[in-house]
Amino acid sequence: MSAGVQLANPAVTQAETTDQQLEPFTDNLTLFELAPDERLRRTLSYISHLQAEVRTLREELARAERSSEQKDVLLRNALTREMTLRADLVKGIC
Secondary structure (H helix, E strand, C coil): CHHHCCCCCHHHHHHHHHHHHCHHHCCCCCHHHCCHHHHHHHHHHHHHHHHHHHHHHHHHHHHHHHHHHHHHHHHHHHHHHHHHHHHHHHHHHC
């Protein structure tokens, strides 16, 4: 029974997947109803949207890396300060 429901052409499935990915950019129109130049325009819009998202993620990653490096420096400074205080404490006891 399920064999009758499956699509025989895998290219149709891939086209449907592409349609679903571009769905936020289609205003209640299916992609193959659009003229080729309109499809290209929508695809370019989707690509620029993805590029902007990648740019934002890279900026966030760079910010996180800088924050991590700053915290690493602070930790090393704190460890150095702790060792200095311990050395001073040992000198004071002896």
